[in-house]
Amino acid sequence: MPRTETGAGWWAVSSVAAGLGYIVLLILGNLGRPGEGEALYNILFVIWVMALALGAREFLNQRGFEKPLVVLSGATCIWLFIFYFVYPVFLPAAIGVAMFCGGLNLYMGWLWARRIENRSALHNVLIAALWISGLHWLDYPILRNVEWFVPIGFMVCAVTAVVINGTLAALLVEQFRVRTENAELEAIAAARRDALTGLNNRISLNMLFEQAVANANRHENGLAMLFVDLDGFKAINDTYGHKAGDLVLAAISERMKSAFRDSDIVARIGGDEFVTILVDLDRHDRGAAEAAAEKLLSLIGEPIQFEDFTCQVHASVGISYFPGHGVTLDHMMLAADKAMYAAKSSGKGVFSVAG
Template identity: 30%
Template sequence: MFYQIEHTVGSTIYFVICILFILVSRIPRTNDGARLWAAAIFFALLARLSLLLHAQQSNLELTLVSYAALSVLEKALLVAGVLQFYGLKPGQVWLWAGTLAAELWLLLVLLTDIPLWAGRASLVVFNLAYLGCFAFVIVKHRQMMPIVFMTAAAVAAALLTLHWLSYPLMYLMPSWQLPGFMIGTGLTLVLYLALLAAILFSLQKRLLDAEEKALELAHHDPLTGLKNKRYLHNIFEKAVLLANRPHQLMAIFYIDLDNFKPINDKAGHGTGDEVLKVVAERLRSSTRSTDICARIGGDEFIIIATQLENHTQVQEVANKLVTQLAEDVVIGNKAYSLGASIGISLYPENGNELKQLIEQADAAMYQIKQAGKRGYKFCDSDPRSH
């Protein structure tokens, strides 16, 4: 009676876990290990059901071989799942060759006069080999995907390995059958729940990585790799905090390239794109890691320079930008002459909001354009051409 209750409870648990794995495996782009583990727990369920179905039969050999054959398939799929989880496909050839050999051996036990104890011993050996391989793969490749749930699965597999060593006691000591199967059910439950948690964790990580990548793309100019205008608005408040530190300034540099349109018109947009990439690299090299470089459209760029000590340092940055952007840009075997007109606004002297500061710097840049291009100008000051 207790024997049937234990296997009924065990079968029910395996069925629920199987359904959970099937549901998770249907999520798009889920690691293929989930499908193999769903199949593994399905065969574990069939193995338990075979014990229930044969409980009233006197053919002990058929019961043993049925249970063993299904159990071997479960453990093989368990190992195949962990190999797939870590992307280790080459090892699966030997795995399935060994599984085929194990199933053929069990068939021989059923059809020939091979002693029943040999079938029991082979079941123990097969399970020890597969569970040991499962735990070994996780330990060996723990650096590839250091998930605590996989460690828990490896520990459960190691404990199941020890538990299978006690399998002969079930036949030498019938009183051990019920607690033995209960312990095995508990360890199997821990093993598969840990694997399910690992799959869910990998899904969560994938979603977070995708979200981070989407945010990264949303905040970057696809051509130059610089930040875009949206990012400037998102980061401005943090930049203001730095500007509010004692004796520090924040400057907005509005940069418009000189002589860029003729390059696009004569050499083509492909060459123009390459020129913009070179310009972006020069802006990066001319600024500090605390500064923010952005392309806001066409040949227009903005730099937010933070942690500046005084107006003289602002001028030094402006002079460096004018010098760097005045150098010829070589694309292929041809050099293109550019230059830049730069308008500068300061926080909080020229405004407290980014939109206002950009408008002030844009107006100053326009005055440089009218004064002959190639230079920089502060808001409300005389043009300084270089």
């Protein structure tokens, strides 16, 4: 299962801190101890902002500020405890929480705006909420004692906190969805590729052949199949080992890809056997396929140099044509396979066309 970005854990902590802050504020307020409730609320919101910032820096890959931020958060909490509970003086406590929460939220808004180039609507909502929250915290020392503004300030703080944490959760869900889709596409692509050579495998060959046939019928074009079997490959495995054999197969695969057009289909169907489908050919002209076979045989026959050894292999190629030798993959492969064995019988390192 695809992972989500780091930062999610810190954002979970921030959600818990914010939720506890409102619960404590409401409970102590109903118990007739609103001052204590507000003090604990502000301390918990220092933790909320700290966790938001730590999560944002991890998510945006901006690490390196964790320890100073934790120390500063701890110092702010101690500052608030002193001026709320030990020497109760409102203004120093208010300035402390306002500077920390307001400044850090404004910083996070700037960080998200700077680091996200292609911003979605969710990113814009998050940035706006962070800036509104930051500015609102900065006005706390001034407007806290304005009686009519207290409920408004409470609502602004609550709404922005919910929007910020809700948007972060939505971003994580969206990210997980995208990563899941990408993982599925990668798995599908891997299932259609030969693991050793990166060429198409038999599964993708079947699908690509059907597409090529449909296109050929639509435009009244022809197709040609080159069935390639390496000559002397077993001797390389026996002499140098199977690891060397894998290196040779990979090298031959690269040569095959370079020998054909990007639109042609090159596949490894097993062992030292390969199939190439040449597309967009004239149905009445077989020269292009035979020229391609000659070019391929020349490329395959060149020496292959590795750090520890140099070797050389050749190939036998059988050619079949669509629609002359069949209209299905199995029929064309059967005809090309017979032609390939005819090429081997005639001396190897050559090609033969199906009869």
